[in-house]
Amino acid sequence: MKVKLTAGALALALVAPAFAHDANAIRADAHAPIGVMGDHVHDRGEWMLSYRFMRMEMAGSLAGEEAISPDDIVTSLANPHPGPMTVRVVPTKMTMDMHMLGAMYAPSDTITLMAMVNHVEKTMDHVTYQGMAGSSRLGEFPASAKGLGDTRLSALFRLFEAGEDRVVAQLGLSLPTGSIDETGRVLSPMNTAPVLTLPYPMQLGSGSFDPFLGLTWTRTTGHWTFGTQASAVMRVHDNDRGYRLGDEGRISAWGGWSPFPSWAFFGRFSARSVGTIDGADPRIAAPVQTANPVNSGGGRVDLSAGVNWVGQQGVLRGQRFAAELSAPVHQDVNGVQMESDWTLTLGWQYALGGR
Ligand SMILES: [Cu+2]
Numbered sequence: 001m002k003v004k005l006t007a008g009a010l011a012l013a014l015v016a017p018a019f020a021h022d023a024n025a026i027r028a029d030a031h032a033p034i035g036v037m038g039d040h041v042h043d044r045g046e047w048m049l050s051y052r053f054m055r056m057e058m059a060g061s062l063a064g065e066e067a068i069s070p071d072d073i074v075t076s077l078a079n080p081h082p083g084p085m086t087v088r089v090v091p092t093k094m095t096m097d098m099h100m101l102g103a104m105y106a107p108s109d110t111i112t113l114m115a116m117v118n119h120v121e122k123t124m125d126h127v128t129y130q131g132m133a134g135s136s137r138l139g140e141f142p143a144s145a146k147g148l149g150d151t152r153l154s155a156l157f158r159l160f161e162a163g164e165d166r167v168v169a170q171l172g173l174s175l176p177t178g179s180i181d182e183t184g185r186v187l188s189p190m191n192t193a194p195v196l197t198l199p200y201p202m203q204l205g206s207g208s209f210d211p212f213l214g215l216t217w218t219r220t221t222g223h224w225t226f227g228t229q230a231s232a233v234m235r236v237h238d239n240d241r242g243y244r245l246g247d248e249g250r251i252s253a254w255g256g257w258s259p260f261p262s263w264a265f266f267g268r269f270s271a272r273s274v275g276t277i278d279g280a281d282p283r284i285a286a287p288v289q290t291a292n293p294v295n296s297g298g299g300r301v302d303l304s305a306g307v308n309w310v311g312q313q314g315v316l317r318g319q320r321f322a323a324e325l326s327a328p329v330h331q332d333v334n335g336v337q338m339e340s341d342w343t344l345t346l347g348w349q350y351a352l353g354g355r
Contacts, residue, residue, distance in 0.1 A: 025261035026310050026318055029225040033254055033266040033306035034322035034347035036229060038114070038170035038214045041158045042106035048351040050102040058094040058338040061289070065332045070127050071135045073289060073336055086133065088189040089288035091338055092140075093125040094201070098149065104156075104351075112156040114170075118149030120178065120204045126288065128187040138191060143198055145182035150205040151175040154212070164221045170214035174233065178205020180241055180281070189287065197283040199290035200245075201338075207239025225256040225264065238279055246275025246297040256308075266306040266324070273299045276334055295335035302326045302343075320349040 032039035034052065042048060061068050068076075070090035102116040123144040130138040154172025161167070180203045185195050214231035229252045235244040254268035277293035284291045306324030311317050326343040333339075 026312060027220070027258065027261050027264075028308040028310045028320070029220060029256045029258045029264035031308060031320060031322070031349065032216070032218070032227050032229075033256070033268050033304060033324045034308070035268070035270075035304060035306065035324040035326060035343070035345045036216075036227070036252060036254070037116075038154065038156060038172075038231070039168065039216045039218065039227065039229065040166075041109075041112040041156045041168055042104055042351060044106055044109045045353050046104075046106050046351055047353045048102075048104040048349060050100075050104070050347060050349040052098075052100040052102070052345060052347040054096075054098040054100065054343065054345045056094075056096040056098075056343045057341040059092065059341050060339045061090065061336055062331060062333050062339045063336045065330075067339065068336060070129075074129045075133075075135050087287055087289050088129045088132070089126050089186070089286065090129075091124050091126050091288065091290055094338055095123045097121045110158050112158075114152075114154045114156060114172075116152045117177075118151070119147070120149040121146035122202050122204070124202060124290075126186070128189060130191075131189055138189065139187050141185075141187040143184040143186060143202060145179075145184065145198055145202050145204060147179055147182075147204050149178040150210075151177045152212070164219045166218050168214075168216045168218075170212075170216070170231070172212045174206065174210040174212060176205050176207050176209060176239065178207075179203065180205055180207040180239060186286065196286055197281065199284055199286065199288060200243075200277060200281075200293070200296060201290050206235065206245045207241060208235055208237055208244055210235055210245075223258050225258065226254070227256075228253040235275075235278070241281040241283070243277055243279035243281055243293065245277055248272060248274045254304075254306075262310055262312055264308040266304070266308070268304040268306060268324070268326075269301070270304070270326070271299070271301045273297075289336045290338075292335070295333075295337050298331065298333035298337065300328050300332070300340065301330040302328050318351055320347070322347045322349070 099119040106112040159167040212233040216229040218227040233248040250272040252270035256266040258264040274297040276297040304326035
């Protein structure tokens with residue numbers, strides 16, 4: 001034990017000065033964990049291209065904070081629906097894959113512009129119950145939707161930078177390039193297979209122009225980095241199908257350890273609150289919990305582990321690769337909704353140009 005500690009101290013003593021003196025080194029911890037966006041700015045004339053892949057898995061359902069089985073959903077009153085309709089179809093599993101292509105450009109040291117386009121693919125498995133009541137199962141079916149998601153344009157402002165601290169503000173607008181007209185063939189309780197407009201969580205966009213903003217503070221000191229971000233998305237108008245998604249607020253805080261400039265290991269905490277859908281799309285009227293706007297929004301706390309790596313030499317210099325895995329430690333949904341399991345984000349970033 002004593003030998004190990006001494007060896008560790010020696011290794012640190014060797015690494016620390018090299019780290020401190022290498023002014024040319026690109027630091028992996030200069031960017032936040034890959035699940036965080038809008039955390040950094042660029043120097044004048046610099047470009048950055050990025051690609052992110054995100055997979056999100058959900059399974060089972062919650063009523064508030066408690067797990068609820070499909071049988072209980074279709075036989076209990078836990079799922080109020082306007083009108084006489086009862087729930088006869090329950091989602092059992094959902095996968096969402098997102099490919100995000102981003103570009104950043106800094107016309108000045110103060111302002112960095114950012115654009116991000118997404119391709120979204122959603123798959124949801126369902127179980128259908130027979131007839132108008134009871135808990136006898138008729139069968140299962142999947143529904144899927146894929147295509148362009150909403151496009152995010154924003155400006156990032158270097159509000160403050162001194163010594164170890166940096167504060168960045170983000171002001172943006174999400175454009176409704178994602179479809180809200182996705183349809184799919186479903187299995188009805190009457191054993192028919194109509195094509196219907198898919199429920200809200202299966203649509204690819206919000207259908208509205210949504211302003212968003214963020215404020216990020218980071219401190220990098222020696223081998224350590226700390227950051228915190230507050231952000232919000234506002235739904236300021238109804239889309240042309242007669243509803244708007246709920247507003248979103250989010251806070252996140254992370255700490256990172258960087259034993260060498262190329263590597264940074266992160267732990268992150270994030271909490272979000274999402275409002276309920278306001279209004280309703282008259283086409284979405286299936287006897288499934290996801291078709292009821294009451295079953296939308298809620299609160300959630302996630303913990304994440306992440307790693308950033310950045311190349312220092314040759315063609316890999318400045319190329320960043322990152323991964324982050326998140327899982328909820330607390331969920332409190334409005335009404336009855338699917339339960340989130342985990343989210344994996346992989347990313348590549350490359351900055352070029354500049355002074
Ligand atoms: Cu960037």
